Amino acid sequence: MRRSALALTVLALVTLPYWIGGPYYTNIxxxxxxxxxxxxxxxxxxxxxxxxxxxxxGLFGTASYAAAWLVAAGAGQLAGGLGALALxxxxxxxxxxxxxxxxGIGFLMITLALGQILWGIAYRWISLTNGDNGxxxxxxxxxxxxxxxxxxxxxxxxxxxxxxxxxxxxxxxxSPFGASLRGTRDQPRRMTALGYDVWLIRFLAFLFSxxxxxxxxxxxxxxxxxxxxxxxxxxxxxxxLLMVISGGSGTLLGPIAGAALVVIMKxxxxxxxxxxxxxxxxxxxxxxxxxPEGLVPGSQRIWRWAWRVRDLPxxxxxx
Amino acid sequence: xxxxxxxxxxxxxxxxxxxxLSAGFSLIFGLMRIPxxxxxxFFMLGAYIGVTALRLGLDFWSAALLSGLAMAALGGMIERFxxxxxQGQELPQVLLTxxxxxxxxxxxxxxxxxxxxxxxxxxxxxxxxxxxxFGFRIYRLAIALIAVAIAAGLWVxxxxxxxxxxxxxxxxxxxxxxxxxxxxxxxxxTVFCLGAGLAGFAGxxxxxxxxxxxxxxxxxxPLALIVVILGGTGSLLGALAGxxxxxxxxxxxxxxxxxxxYVVLFLPMLLVLVLRPQGLFGRQSL
Numbered sequence: 001m002r003r004s005a006l007a008l009t010v011l012a013l014v015t016l017p018y019w020i021g022g023p024y025y026t027n028i029x030x031x032x033x034x035x036x037x038x039x040x041x042x043x044x045x046x047x048x049x050x051x052x053x054x055x056x057x058g059l060f061g062t063a064s065y066a067a068a069w070l071v072a073a074g075a076g077q078l079a080g081g082l083g084a085l086a087l088x089x090x091x092x093x094x095x096x097x098x099x100x101x102x103x104g105i106g107f108l109m110i111t112l113a114l115g116q117i118l119w120g121i122a123y124r125w126i127s128l129t130n131g132d133n134g135x136x137x138x139x140x141x142x143x144x145x146x147x148x149x150x151x152x153x154x155x156x157x158x159x160x161x162x163x164x165x166x167x168x169x170x171x172x173x174x175s176p177f178g179a180s181l182r183g184t185r186d187q188p189r190r191m192t193a194l195g196y197d198v199w200l201i202r203f204l205a206f207l208f209s210x211x212x213x214x215x216x217x218x219x220x221x222x223x224x225x226x227x228x229x230x231x232x233x234x235x236x237x238x239x240x241l242l243m244v245i246s247g248g249s250g251t252l253l254g255p256i257a258g259a260a261l262v263v264i265m266k267x268x269x270x271x272x273x274x275x276x277x278x279x280x281x282x283x284x285x286x287x288x289x290x291x292p293e294g295l296v297p298g299s300q301r302i303w304r305w306a307w308r309v310r311d312l313p314x315x316x317x318x319x
Numbered sequence: 320x321x322x323x324x325x326x327x328x329x330x331x332x333x334x335x336x337x338x339x340l341s342a343g344f345s346l347i348f349g350l351m352r353i354p355x356x357x358x359x360x361f362f363m364l365g366a367y368i369g370v371t372a373l374r375l376g377l378d379f380w381s382a383a384l385l386s387g388l389a390m391a392a393l394g395g396m397i398e399r400f401x402x403x404x405x406q407g408q409e410l411p412q413v414l415l416t417x418x419x420x421x422x423x424x425x426x427x428x429x430x431x432x433x434x435x436x437x438x439x440x441x442x443x444x445x446x447x448x449x450x451x452x453f454g455f456r457i458y459r460l461a462i463a464l465i466a467v468a469i470a471a472g473l474w475v476x477x478x479x480x481x482x483x484x485x486x487x488x489x490x491x492x493x494x495x496x497x498x499x500x501x502x503x504x505x506x507x508x509t510v511f512c513l514g515a516g517l518a519g520f521a522g523x524x525x526x527x528x529x530x531x532x533x534x535x536x537x538x539x540x541p542l543a544l545i546v547v548i549l550g551g552t553g554s555l556l557g558a559l560a561g562x563x564x565x566x567x568x569x570x571x572x573x574x575x576x577x578x579x580x581y582v583v584l585f586l587p588m589l590l591v592l593v594l595r596p597q598g599l600f601g602r603q604s605l
Contacts, residue, residue, distance in 0.1 A: 133500035278426065285401070
C-alpha cells in the first residue's frame, strides 16, 4: 500500500511536464521543488533541532550570489557551483559559531541580525554585488552535456536533486545522529549528562542544514539566471520559515507541503492582487493562532478525530 | 573638522531616537521574553499617522503625541487579543509579531503609497545655533534633549514607583511575581502599550530627519535588535548606552567606510556576543 503510493507519486512527479499542461506550470513545479529543498534544509534546525533561524535567506543568497559572481568572473560552471557550495558551508559554520552561543529566542535574534548583515552587503556593497541591480547568470550549467535550457529539462534535473534531498533527510532522521539531534532539542541537559557534545551536534546539524540551503540557492540561481538583494531579505527568511511551520515542522512531508502551499498561494495571489506580503502575514498569523502544529500534523489530527467519530457508534454497540 | 562635529551631533540625536525605540523593545523583551518584531512597524506607522494628522491641520507636537497614543492603543490591542492567546509560547508569539509586521508594512504601502514623505521641522526649532564657531541644528539637539528627559522619566518610573517595582519584579522572575499577587498579565499589556507608544512617538519625532518611507520599519527594527543585544535585555541603562554606540556607528560608519557601513554597524554586536553574551549591562544571557 505504502510502497505503491510512493511509486505512484514518483511516477506522477517524473511525468509531470507531460500532463500538467504548459511550461508555465512546469516552472511553478520547479519553484516548488527548489523551495521544498530549502524548507527541508531549514527543517533540520527548526523541526529536529528546536533552533529557529530567521536568517537562512542569507545562506540561500550566499550560494546564489557566489555562483553568479564566480561564473561572471570567468570560473567555469562546475568550479562556480562547487565554490558557491564551499562558501555557503563556510558561511554556515560562521553563522553556527555565533548563533549557537544562544538557543531559543536568542538564537532567532542572532540569526536575524546575521541575515540582515548579509542583506546589507548584497544591497550596499555595490562594487561586489552590483547592489539593487543584481547579477545576471548568462547560461544554465550543462551537467554531463545535458542542456537545462527548457523548463522540462530543468524540472527533471531539479526533481533528481529533490529526490536526493528527500532521501538524505529520511536517512538523517533515521540515523543515530538524527536521534541525538532530537535528543538535544528535547533534553539538552540529559544529553550532556549522557556524554553527548550538545554544541557539536547542533553545529554539525547547522552545517547539514546549510548544505541543503546552499543547494537550493544554487538551483534558484540557475532557475532565475539572476540574483538580487530581494533574495536575501528578511521576507525570504520568513517565507521559508512559514513553509516549514505551516506544513508541520519536524516531519518529512510537512516542509514539502508547506512549500507547495506557499508557492502556489504566491502565484495565485499575485495573479489577482499585488499584496502578497499582506497575504503572507495574514496566513502566518492565522496558522499560528489556529493550527499551531502545522497543516500536515494538523490534518492528521482532524483525520484521526473524524475516523474516531465514525467508529464511535460501533464502539458504543460493542459495549 | 566641522564635518566631524556635525557627524557627532547627528550621532547623538540619532542615538536619542534609537533610545526611544529600543527602551520599549528592551522592556518588552525583559518582561515577556520575546523580541517584538512589530516594533519597527510601530515606529513607521506612528510616523505615517503623524503625517496624516499634520495634513489634517494639527501642529507637530500634537501630531507626535497622537502618534504615540495611537500606537499605544494598537500595541495594547495586539497584546491583549493576540499575544495573550499564546501566553507562555514564546516562539509562536515572535512569529505572530513577524506576521503582523508584514501586514502593517503592506497596509501602509496601500494607504500612504510608496513615495517617501518628508516632514517639515517644527516651527521654532528650525535653523542652526552657533556654538564655539560651529553651527548646530537646533532640532537635532532638541531630539537629544527629549530623549534624555524621557530616559530620566523612565528611570524614575522604574526605580521609584510602585509600577516600576512591579515591572522589575516581573523582569526578574515572572512566576514568583505572580505568586506575590502582582497581576503580571496586566503588566504585560501596560509595558506593551508603553513600548509601542514610545516607538510611535519616536517615529514622528524622527520624521523631519529621516522622512517617512516604506521600509523604514525594516531599517529600524534591526537597529533596535542590535541595541538590545549590545546593551543587554531588560536594562534601561543598556538601551541608553547601546543606542548612543549605534548612533555613533550609524553616522560615522558611512563616512569612513561607505560600502561596509552596514557591516560596521553589526560588528560590536558580534563582539559582545562572543565576549559577553549577556550584553554590556544585562544580567541574564539571551
